[in-house]
Amino acid sequence: MDDSDSRYPTIVDDNQQALGFVTRRAVRAVEGVCGDHITPFKVTVNADEHLRIVLSKMYQFNSSWMPVLDSDGRYVGEVTQDSIADYLSSGRSRRQTGQPAIVSPAVAAAEAAAAQAASQHS
DSSP: OTTTTOSSOEEEOTTOBEEEEOOHHHHHHOOSOGGGGOBOOSOOEETTOOHHHHHHHHHHTTOSEEEEEOTTSBEEEEEEHHHHHHHHHHTGGGTTTTSOOSSOHHHHHHHHHHHHHHHHHO
16 A cells, blocks of 8 residues: 555455555554445546546545546546546547547556556565
8 A cells, every 4th residue: 555655555356346445554554354344435536537527426425536437337447636647648548649539548547556556565
């Protein structure tokens, strides 16, 4: 958690269905299993949602991050305000060609966050 700056690790079941998250406070202060301390998500985003919808949900629910789920409700990753800013400033949002991106912005932002976390572990 600390190495990847993961504030809220997402808990999934055997089918990768997102169950909720566990706070750092719960992890550090409480004994037992994570399943006993799961907090349900206030909001999630679908992998194919437009970036405007993602940002609207973030503002509506006063959240700096949201889990990204596929059409079957399986956990894909998370999208954060920082990953959106990185995505928009990188040129990938238009693939530096001026053409609309083929990849969903929510998925691209989640992939960017995962790539950044992976590079921090290397």
